[in-house]
Amino acid sequence: MTISMFLDPVRPWRVLIAGAGAIGCTLAARLAAAGHTVDLLARGRTLQTLREQGLVLDDLDGRWHSPVRAIAHVDERQNEHGNEPAPDLVLLCSKSQDLPALAEQVQPCLGPGTLIVPLVNGVPFWFFHGAGGRFDGQTVQAVDPQGRLAQALPLDQVLGAVVFVTAESTGAGRVRSRTPHLLMLGEPAGGLSPRLQALCEMFAQAGIEARPQERLRDTLWTKLIANLTSNPLSVVTRATLQAIYSDPVLLETVRAVMHETMLVASAYGARLSIDPIEFLQLGAGMGAVRTSMLQDFERDRPLELAAIGDAVVELAERYALPMPATRTLLSQTRWHAARRAERRLAEPATA
Numbered sequence: 001m002t003i004s005m006f007l008d009p010v011r012p013w014r015v016l017i018a019g020a021g022a023i024g025c026t027l028a029a030r031l032a033a034a035g036h037t038v039d040l041l042a043r044g045r046t047l048q049t050l051r052e053q054g055l056v057l058d059d060l061d062g063r064w065h066s067p068v069r070a071i072a073h074v075d076e077r078q079n080e081h082g083n084e085p086a087p088d089l090v091l092l093c094s095k096s097q098d099l100p101a102l103a104e105q106v107q108p109c110l111g112p113g114t115l116i117v118p119l120v121n122g123v124p125f126w127f128f129h130g131a132g133g134r135f136d137g138q139t140v141q142a143v144d145p146q147g148r149l150a151q152a153l154p155l156d157q158v159l160g161a162v163v164f165v166t167a168e169s170t171g172a173g174r175v176r177s178r179t180p181h182l183l184m185l186g187e188p189a190g191g192l193s194p195r196l197q198a199l200c201e202m203f204a205q206a207g208i209e210a211r212p213q214e215r216l217r218d219t220l221w222t223k224l225i226a227n228l229t230s231n232p233l234s235v236v237t238r239a240t241l242q243a244i245y246s247d248p249v250l251l252e253t254v255r256a257v258m259h260e261t262m263l264v265a266s267a268y269g270a271r272l273s274i275d276p277i278e279f280l281q282l283g284a285g286m287g288a289v290r291t292s293m294l295q296d297f298e299r300d301r302p303l304e305l306a307a308i309g310d311a312v313v314e315l316a317e318r319y320a321l322p323m324p325a326t327r328t329l330l331s332q333t334r335w336h337a338a339r340r341a342e343r344r345l346a347e348p349a350t351a
């Protein structure tokens with residue numbers, strides 16, 4: 001019997017949040033404010049600022065100064081007697097390429113009842129876990145090339161998430177979120193389990209709407225279509241969502257990538273509820289939003305192309321589906337990222 005069988009949404013949970021960026025800090029602030037015990041695994045200047053000044057979130061409900069404990073290693077969770085129960089919940093909140101290292105960092109403190117939720121864009125590493133069908137249990141190479149994630153995390157304790165929270169860091173330990181907090185959560189094997197319901201309720205009590213999904217992969221494909229049609233193209237063009245989804249020239253690429261991705265989704269049995277025309281209208285209605293990938297590009301940070309792009313191409317290859325427009329777009333995005341890196345290297349160093 002595992003601890004999670006007793007998870008009670010109203011008692012305080014022991015939560016470990018790994019990754020103190022925009023999403024990790026937003027969730028940490030709201031969960032701590034709701035009375036949960038929150039440890040936030042951070043590094044560098046963020047860790048130092050969190051220790052010295054604490055965490056501040058500005059969201060639609062106001063300003064939150066929340067009592068989180070910033071830690072550099074999970075063994076700092078131990079008290080003076082050298083013991084600390086395993087967390088009830090671990091949220092992994094990094095860019096997808098950083099997930100293996102983060103998973104290995106949290107692995108030593110996991111207990112048999114710890115729920116683990118990666119909050120990461122793109123095809124998840126657990127995609128084939130509990131999926132049934134001919135690929136059941138296989139690995140998505142693009143997101144877990146050395147099998148480090150599957151090794152570090154007990155898959156039966158992993159719940160999937162599709163992130164609709166939007167947030168941006170405004171400085172170390174400072175975060176701003178201007179939309180209602182929304183997560184879609186689901187069991188990799190599908191269905192509505194008691195632990196999934198308890199987790200959704202626990203988030204809801206902290207002001208984070210969490211919708212339990214019987215078929216999370218359907219929602220995942222919808223988000224992938226949004227990411228794949230807009231994130232790489234935003235790097236190539238520097239355009240906002242409004243421009244990407246309304247400019248007639250850019251719409252040609254958007255439509256081509258959307259149709260290719262929808263075909264892959266249907267090959268995997270996804271039941272998509274999106275109407276393509278409505279989808280484009282919704283995208284255009286998002287306004288002057290710069291995608292997370294464009295923001296990473298402008299900050300000279302690595303791009304999440306493996307999880308958002310390469311992984312979908314890999315899934316397509318399993319069914320011999322060509323993705324010519326998507327492949328071209330991904331190559332062009334990489335070309336722009338490489339040119340930018342070269343220009344940065346050529347710039348004279350500032351004192």
Ligand SMILES: NC(=O)C1=CN([C@@H]2O[C@H](COP(=O)(O)OP(=O)(O)OC[C@H]3O[C@@H](n4cnc5c(N)ncnc54)[C@H](OP(=O)(O)O)[C@@H]3O)[C@@H](O)[C@H]2O)C=CC1
Pocket residue numbers: 018019020021022023024041042043044046093094095096098101102105119120121163164165166167168169292304
């Ligand atoms: N922000 C948003 O609005 C949305 C984000 N998402 C997705 O959610 C995920 C998280 O995004 P977001 O929070 O914005 O990303 P950020 O880049 O803001 O945050 C990631 C954090 O993880 C930290 N980190 C990475 N590796 C380690 C490590 N080994 N040890 C300690 N800390 C580590 C980073 O530290 P450092 O800064 O030192 O690198 C950074 O603070 C991504 O997949 C993103 O695409 C999805 C929807 C919306």
Ligand SMILES: CC(C)(CO)C(=O)C(=O)O
Pocket residue numbers: 121226227228230231289290291292293
């Ligand atoms: C806003 C959106 C949906 C654009 O694809 C996104 O998730 C991102 O910027 O990463």
